[in-house]
Structures are given as C-alpha cells and as structure tokens.
Amino acid sequence: xxxxxxxxxxxxxxxxENLVLNCSFTxxxxxxxxxxxxxxxxxxxxxxxxxxxxxxxxxxRLNASLxxxxxxxxxxxxxxxxxxxxxxxxxxxANAGGTSYGKLTFGQGTILxxxx
Amino acid sequence: xxxVTQSPTHLIKTRGQQVTLRCSPKSGHDTVSWYQxxxxxxxxxxxxxxxxxxxxxxxxxxxxSGHQFPNYSSELNVNALLLGDSALYxxxxxxxxxSVQYFGPGTRLTVT
Numbered sequence: 001x002x003x004x005x006x007x008x009x010x011x012x013x014x015x016x017e018n019l020v021l022n023c024s025f026t027x028x029x030x031x032x033x034x035x036x037x038x039x040x041x042x043x044x045x046x047x048x049x050x051x052x053x054x055x056x057x058x059x060x061r062l063n064a065s066l067x068x069x070x071x072x073x074x075x076x077x078x079x080x081x082x083x084x085x086x087x088x089x090x091x092x093x094a095n096a097g098g099t100s101y102g103k104l105t106f107g108q109g110t111i112l113x114x115x116x
Numbered sequence: 117x118x119x120v121t122q123s124p125t126h127l128i129k130t131r132g133q134q135v136t137l138r139c140s141p142k143s144g145h146d147t148v149s150w151y152q153x154x155x156x157x158x159x160x161x162x163x164x165x166x167x168x169x170x171x172x173x174x175x176x177x178x179x180x181s182g183h184q185f186p187n188y189s190s191e192l193n194v195n196a197l198l199l200g201d202s203a204l205y206x207x208x209x210x211x212x213x214x215s216v217q218y219f220g221p222g223t224r225l226t227v228t
Contacts, residue, residue, distance in 0.1 A: 004158070032215050043120075043206060044159070044219040051215070089158055093215065103149065103172055104208075104217060106158030 002027045004092060006107035013080055013114055021075040021110045023090035028068050031093040031102065035064050035075050038087045038109070047088075048075070052095065080114045087111050118143065120209050120220035128226045129197050137192045137223045141209030148190040149217065150182060151206040159206055165190055166212070194225075202227045 003026045013019055023033070032051045036044040048057045048064040050073070056065040063076040073090055091104040121140045129135050141148050147166045151159035161174035165184035184190045188209075194201055204224050208217040 034216070036219075041204070041222075041224070043221040044208075046216055046218065049216055091158075103161035103164060103174060104151075104159075105161070106151075108156075108158045 002030075002092060002094060002105045004090060004105050004107040006088075006090060006110050008110060009108070010111040011113070013112075015080060015082060015114055015116050017080050017114075018076070018078050019080055019112070021077070021088050021090075021112070023073040023075070023107055025071045025073075025092050025105075027094075028071050029095045030068065031095040033064075033066055033073050034091050034093070034104065035062075035073075036089045036091065038089060040087075044089065077112075080112075082114050082116055084114050085112055120207055120218050122205075122207050122220040122223050124223060125221070126224045126226075128228060130228055131197055131199060133197050134193065134195045135197060135225060137194075137205050137207075137225070139190045139192070139207030139209075139220060141188050141190070141207075142218050145209035145211045145218070146188050147210045147212060148184060148188065149208045149210070150190070150192045151208065152176075153204040153206060153222070155203070162192070197227045199227050201225065 007022045034049045035047045050066040061078040087109040089109045091106045149164040150162040153159040163173040168184045179195045181193045204222045206222045207220045210217045
C-alpha cells in the first residue's frame with residue numbers, strides 16, 4: 001500500500017526566503033508525482049507534474065525534483081512571498097499497467113505561512 | 117473554457133439522510149475521480165469513472181456510490197450519512213492519455 005509523507009507539517013518564514021518542502025513515498029513504482037496548492041476551504045491547484053522518467057520540473061519560482069529510487073521529491077520555492085501562503089500537497093499516481101488512469105495518493109500537506 | 121465545476125458549494129444534512137453531489141468535468145475530459153478530504157488531512161480517493169463505469173475504487177464502504185452520464189458529468193451519492201462523512205468532497209477530471217488531474221472547488225458537506 002502506497003503511503004505518502006510530507007515534512008514539515010507546518011512552516012513559517014519571512015518574506016524573501018528560499019524554502020524546501022519534502023515529500024516521501026513508500027512504493028517507487030509510480031507513474032508520476034504532482035504538487036498541488038490549496039488555499040483554505042478551496043479546491044486544489046496543480047503546480048507541477050513530474051513523470052516517473054523525469055528528474056525535475058520548473059515553473060517560475062517553483063522547482064520540483066524527483067528521486068524515484070529513494071522515494072523522495074522536493075518542492076523548492078525561491079524568494080517566497082506572502083501570496084505563497086497556502087497548504088502544499090504532493091500526490092503520487094500508481095503505475096497502472098503504464099496507463100494514465102489510476103488514483104492519486106496524497107500526503108497530509110505542509111501548511112506554509114510567509115509573513116511580511 | 118470552464119474548469120471543473122461542482123454543486124452545491126455547501127450542504128448541511130442530518131445523520132441517516134442521503135446526499136447527492138454533482139460534478140461537471142473540464143471541457144474535453146472524459147474521466148472523473150472523487151476524493152474526500154477531512155479537515156487537516158490530504159484527500160482520500162473514493163472512486164474513478166470512465167465510459168460510465170466505475171474503474172477503480174478506494175477503501176470506502178458501499179454507502180458511497182456514483183454514476184457517470186453520457187456527457188461525462190458525474191454524481192456522488194452517500195447513503196445513511198454518518199457524522200464522520202463531514203468533509204470537503206473534491207471532483208477531479210482528466211483526459212484519456214493525459215496524466216494531469218484538474219480539481220474542482222469542492223462541496224463542503226456537514227453532517228449534524
């Protein structure tokens with residue numbers, strides 16, 4: 001059974017800091033890994049998706065890396081801003097016979113607060 | 117282009133009642149997945165529908181059932197509601213052959 005763990009559970013930083021969020025998973029047979037952002041009481045916004053054959057993806061100030069063999073991913077946020085305050089979730093999709101179907105297994109999230 | 121839409125936004129029900137939640141996928145998407153997110157937790161997979169059939173199911177009791185219509189929209193039904201069913205219910209859609217799932221804003225269900 002796939003289990004996803006995110007560390008830390010909460011993080012508070014001053015504006016401008018670079019930060020790293022961690023995600024680990026127990027079963028390395030994944031199809032892809034996705035990072036999401038969730039604002040309080042809202043749905044999920046996809047930030048980055050890394051296919052199992054990729055090592056990293058970048059979008060603006062965000063960079064996500066994947067080390068499938070060790071079951072780890074990191075989300076790096078550069079020059080953090082108060083608007084980055086949200087819960088960040090990572091999710092892995094199982095390799096369902098090489099297809100894109102299948103459930104996402106989520107971690108519990110990291111609550112990020114960036115204060116001015 | 118409208119994204120994934122869900123209705124209603126909020127719902128309050130009494131223990132033992134039944135509830136139906138609705139989801140319209142993003143244009144061009146044919147696969148719908150449902151997730152339950154309890155307060156302070158990550159979403160938990162309930163089931164996934166493609167071609168009007170349940171293709172995969174998570175660890176949820178039979179009180180949770182669903183349906184997908186020919187236009188790819190979907191319903192989630194929960195019978196005999198329990199207090200523990202109070203959660204944010206999220207719908208996600210995707211297109212065959214593409215991996216990214218797009219999530220709707222969710223339906224907040226409160227069971228009293």
